[in-house]
Amino acid sequence: MNAVASAQVSRDTVLAWLGEVMDPEVPVVSVVDLGLIRDVEWQDESLVVTVTPTYSGCPATEVIAQSIRDAVQARGIGEVTVRTQLAPAWTTDWMSTKGRDALRAYGIAPPVHRAAAADGTQAIDISALLAQRVVVPCPQCNSRKTRLLSQFGSTACKALYQCNDCLEPFDYFKAH
Amino acid sequence: MNTTKLEYLLRMGDNCLVLSQQLAAWCGHGPALEEDLALTNVALDLLGQARMWLTLAGEEEGKGRDEDALAYFRDGSEFRNLLIVEQPNGHYGNTVARQFLFDAWHMHVLAGLSTSSDARIAEIAQKSVKEVRYHFERSAGLMIALGRGTPESHARMQAAVELLWPYANEWFESDAVDEACASSGVAPAAPSLAAPWRARVEAVLDRATLKMPGYIGHQRGGKRGVHTEHLGHLLTDLQFVQRTYPGAQW
CATH class of the missing domain: 3.30.300.130 (Fe-S cluster assembly (FSCA))
Structure with a gap:
C-alpha cells in the first residue's frame, strides 16, 4: 500500500x-x-x-x-x-443533531441541556446542583413524566431513567 | 525536571489511583445494582484521571517511567496520596462519606488547577473537573438520602463523618511543595480551599440533618509518603501481578 x-x-x-x-x-x-x-x-x-x-x-x-x-x-x-487532544475538553454540546436523532431512535435519550462550563470559573451552587431536576423526555413515547433511577447507567456517559407513562426504563446520555 | 511540580503531579495522580482501587473493590458487592454500577463508573473516571496525571509525572521526571511504572513499581513510602483515600471502605456509609468529603475538595482543587500556569496541568484539570462535579453531585445526594433515611442510617452516617473527619484537614496544610506550586501559579494555595470546602460540606450536612464535627485532632503525612497501614495492603493487591510477572500484559 x-x-x-x-x-x-x-x-x-x-x-x-x-x-x-x-x-x-x-x-x-x-x-x-x-x-x-x-x-x-x-x-x-x-x-x-x-x-x-x-x-x-x-x-x-x-x-x-x-x-x-x-x-x-x-x-x-x-x-x-x-x-x-484533551483541551478544550469534550462536551456533549458538540454532538450533532444527526447524532442526537440517532440516539433517540436507538432508545437512548439525548442530552437535554447545554453542559456546564468546563473551565472551573463558573461558580458551583450546591443548592442549584441538588435541586436540579432536568426533564428527560422518554425516547419511546415522548412522555415528559420520567424519573431518574440511577445517576450512572450502562456506561460512564449515561444515566438510567424510567418513564412513568409507558414504564420503560431507558438510558439517558448525560449532558457533559 | 521540576521536582516540586513532579511531587504535586504524583499527589494528584496517587489520590485518583488509590481511591479508584478502593472503589473497584466494591465491584460485585454494592448494596444495590445501581450503586455497584455507579461506584465502578466513578472508579473508572478516577483511573482515567490517574493515568493522565501519572503520565505527565513520568514526563516531568524524565527518567523514562510511564504511568504503569509509577503505579506498579513504587513502594508505599513513594506514594503521595492523602491519607483519607487509603482509609478502609468500611460499610457503605463509610465509603459514601469518604467519597463526599474527598469529592468536595477534589472539585475545588481541580477548579483551581484548571487555570494553572502550566498548560498541560490545566488541560487535565479542565477535563477532570467536569467528571468530579458529577461525582460530588452524586455523593452529596447520597449523604442527604442516608442522613435523612432511618435512625439507623442517620447514626451510621454521623459516625462515618466523625471517623473520617481527622483526615479531612491534610489537604489544606501547605508544605514546601504546595507553596512553590502556588507561588508559580501552578496550583491554587492549599489553605485557600478550606473556606469554600467547609461551606459546601456544611450545606450538605445540614440538609442531611448531620452535625458538622468540631475539631477532633487531625492526621497528616500522606503528601510526604508517611502512610497509614492500609496503603501497604492496598498496594499488595494493586501491584501483585506486575511485581510477580514484570511487564505482563493482557
Whole structure:
C-alpha cells in the first residue's frame, strides 16, 4: 500500500469515511457525530486525525482510535496517526443533531441541556446542583413524566431513567 | 525536571489511583445494582484521571517511567496520596462519606488547577473537573438520602463523618511543595480551599440533618509518603501481578 492518492484526499472525504466509524458502545452514532474528531490534516505524507476522549476512563477510547486507523487504512491511506487532544475538553454540546436523532431512535435519550462550563470559573451552587431536576423526555413515547433511577447507567456517559407513562426504563446520555 | 511540580503531579495522580482501587473493590458487592454500577463508573473516571496525571509525572521526571511504572513499581513510602483515600471502605456509609468529603475538595482543587500556569496541568484539570462535579453531585445526594433515611442510617452516617473527619484537614496544610506550586501559579494555595470546602460540606450536612464535627485532632503525612497501614495492603493487591510477572500484559 502506498500514498499515491493521499495528497488528493480532502479533509471532507476523510470526515465522510469517519462518519461511518461508529462508537463501539453506541453503535448508531459515529465518532464524527459524537464530536470526537477535532481535526484532520495532512503532515507530509501522513494523515493526522486528532481525537478528544469523552470521559477520562472511557474504555472505548482505544477501540475508537484503532477503528479510525482501520477505516482510513482500508481506503488505502498508508500512514495515519491518531493524536489525542484533551483541551478544550469534550462536551456533549458538540454532538450533532444527526447524532442526537440517532440516539433517540436507538432508545437512548439525548442530552437535554447545554453542559456546564468546563473551565472551573463558573461558580458551583450546591443548592442549584441538588435541586436540579432536568426533564428527560422518554425516547419511546415522548412522555415528559420520567424519573431518574440511577445517576450512572450502562456506561460512564449515561444515566438510567424510567418513564412513568409507558414504564420503560431507558438510558439517558448525560449532558457533559 | 521540576521536582516540586513532579511531587504535586504524583499527589494528584496517587489520590485518583488509590481511591479508584478502593472503589473497584466494591465491584460485585454494592448494596444495590445501581450503586455497584455507579461506584465502578466513578472508579473508572478516577483511573482515567490517574493515568493522565501519572503520565505527565513520568514526563516531568524524565527518567523514562510511564504511568504503569509509577503505579506498579513504587513502594508505599513513594506514594503521595492523602491519607483519607487509603482509609478502609468500611460499610457503605463509610465509603459514601469518604467519597463526599474527598469529592468536595477534589472539585475545588481541580477548579483551581484548571487555570494553572502550566498548560498541560490545566488541560487535565479542565477535563477532570467536569467528571468530579458529577461525582460530588452524586455523593452529596447520597449523604442527604442516608442522613435523612432511618435512625439507623442517620447514626451510621454521623459516625462515618466523625471517623473520617481527622483526615479531612491534610489537604489544606501547605508544605514546601504546595507553596512553590502556588507561588508559580501552578496550583491554587492549599489553605485557600478550606473556606469554600467547609461551606459546601456544611450545606450538605445540614440538609442531611448531620452535625458538622468540631475539631477532633487531625492526621497528616500522606503528601510526604508517611502512610497509614492500609496503603501497604492496598498496594499488595494493586501491584501483585506486575511485581510477580514484570511487564505482563493482557
